[in-house]
Amino acid sequence: MEIFQRSYAGTLESSDLLVEVAPAYESSIEVEISSSVEKQFEPAIRRVVMTTLDELGVKSARISINDKGALDCVIRARVQAAVLRAAQGEECHQLVWGAI
Structure with a gap:
């Protein structure tokens, strides 16, 4: 899945996180994590x-995570939401939701 624009998902409330996804200038995945834990x-x-x-097929992106103690299921949901907002392509409609 290709990232076309910057997008966000989540909040800075306790037990949540804010995820920012942006296109990468190189063909790589860069992840920056700031967390209270x-x-x-x-x-x-x-x-x-x-x-x-990896499950979404993202090969190139810049990801910024500002975590406030979120559980794994919340992290996963926020990353999925931010990636799908940033992709905006036909690939989003072809996802097999049961597989992710």
């Missing part, structure tokens, strides 16, 4: 983000 959970947050991007 970064020392303990940064690897776990990064793993959920990268797995979700």
